[in-house]
Amino acid sequence: MKYGTILVIDDNPAILTAVKICLAGTFERVITLNSPEKALVTIAQENPAAILLDMNFSLGVNSGQEGMMWLSAIHRKFPDIPIVLITAYADVKLAVRALKNGAADFVTKPWDNDELIRVLKDAIDKAGEIIPLDQLETEHVRKVLNKCDGNMKRAADLLGISRQTLYNKVKN
């Protein structure tokens, strides 16, 4: 059980139960919330490894705006916890917007249990990856240098370091 706590947020009790059963075997703890109102405090208290968030809350409002708002709010406050969205209304635009707003993944109802587990595991694994500082630096330097067509003076300027330092960094 290397995968810790999961927080599931959905306004449908039946789905909450079904998901809980589905995930119980893989995750140490499955916490459920039937509304996102208490999400921020619950997350702060429980520090879940991932969040599964339903996009349709207020009955009759299925545009997903509701869920999108909560996604943004949670992601802004806890940018390191992966959030997987789940929705009954398979809408490409919605999915794209969600991912661009920081969602780790996007699954549609009815879901496949194994797929849901895999997606959550993947999200947690990816969120747990840590890059050494010098590697991060090297990659970023390379990218910026690229964007400046190799102009070291400008690249150094944009990076906020001196030209000679950049020169040394790329030499090694």
Next chain:
Amino acid sequence: MKYGTILVIDDNPAILTAVKICLAGTFERVITLNSPEKALVTIAQENPAAILLDMNFSLGVNSGQEGMMWLSAIHRKFPDIPIVLITAYADVKLAVRALKNGAADFVTKPWDNDELIRVLKDAIDKAGEIIPLDQLETEHVRKVLNKCDGNMKRAADLLGISRQTLYNKVKN
């Protein structure tokens, strides 16, 4: 015309023409390819600011595998050029997979001209953003430290720096 060259790849000549007309007013140059075979060399030669890639090439094969393959190939070779995907088959799974494979955005046919232009501009703008080195470092340090629950020894270890250095970095 701050937005440079665009490369459009689609096997349908009619769509190629339509897109070309649509984008001509906004971008300096619109290059078209009717098959992705020559994409890699064309990109290397023309260095476009963005790429608009259709997902369905071989006639009758509409699963998008084709386009996904090319997306990966192009993105691996030119990770700094944003790739916007376009497809007639609005499939959420496909869209999600595309974004997770490095696509900058995903639009469906029939497209809205203004939206297409906006999406491409956004992709180019976002790809052009450059973060100073020290800001990148500070953010990453904070994130790793977070993931280690404040354990500085482990965080320093994972970051590949000494404990004292990390101590200094967070102090300032």
Next chain:
DNA sequence: ACACTTGTGTCCAATTATTTGACACTTTAG
């Protein structure tokens, strides 16, 4: 309750990096 391990805050001296300024030489653009 006890020893044991792990981590913290802090210092030092030795080693490395970074910066600033300079100089002769290419490239580039008007």
Next chain:
DNA sequence: CTAAAGTGTCAAATAATTGGACACAAGTGT
């Protein structure tokens, strides 16, 4: 062609990083 901008390289001054050390706090298992 000339002026402006960039490159490669050096040196000396300054700042950052490291490894080692030490007393002390917190948590582990027995």
